[in-house]
Amino acid sequence: MERRGACLLVCLLCVVPTATSQNATEKKDAANAEAIEELKKQMDDIWKELNLMKEQQALQTVCLKGLKIHSKCFLAGNHRKNYHAASEDCIAQGGTLSTPIKEEENNALLNYMFTTMGTEAQIWLGINDMANEGTWIDMTGTNIKYKNWETEITAQPDGDRAQNCVVLTGTSNGKWFDENCRAEKRFICEFNIV
Structure with a gap:
């Protein structure tokens, strides 16, 4: 009985660090995913701003060729x-x-x-x-x-x-x-x- 209890204790001690390690990895993965999403949003914003600038430049060209x-x-x-x-x-x-x-x-x-x-x-x-x-x-x-x-x-x-x-x-x-x-x-x- 004592032996079985000791084995159970050793098994639990082996599992706990793995679970703690898994939790840390999951938190790190979630933080990375969040950072990636933020970067994607920033890139989308930059593309939108760039396209707006292109449109404004094109309009200025139109205005120079045409009538305002x-x-x-x-x-x-x-x-x-x-x-x-x-x-x-x-x-x-x-x-x-x-x-x-x-x-x-x-x-x-x-x-x-x-x-x-x-x-x-x-x-x-x-x-x-x-x-x-x-x-x-x-x-x-x-x-x-x-x-x-x-x-x-x-x-x-x-x-x-x-x-x-x-x-x-x-x-x-x-x-x-x-x-x-x-x-x-x-x-x-x-x-x-x-």
């Missing part, structure tokens, strides 16, 4: 495209199709269009009523507040379901017309400056 109005930069596209292709082109560059939100922007776009494309040009605007006929929205899906429809010669918009996209025209001094989205027009991309 308040907190927006505008850059003319080089080719004629249908509405969707023009929109995708702007998005690929980090912007959207231009959408004037007040008369001053509309006039500045018109003048920029005259300078870069000529007085006869027409450009796509980032406005459509594809989702709900007669409800004109911008690229974010928000109902537009500023409108500059042509109303003296023709009562725009007049295309019903056949014309769901909007163009700004040079021949009508910046007035808007609804147009078939498959037509190929020039465009100007808009970039928000933070």
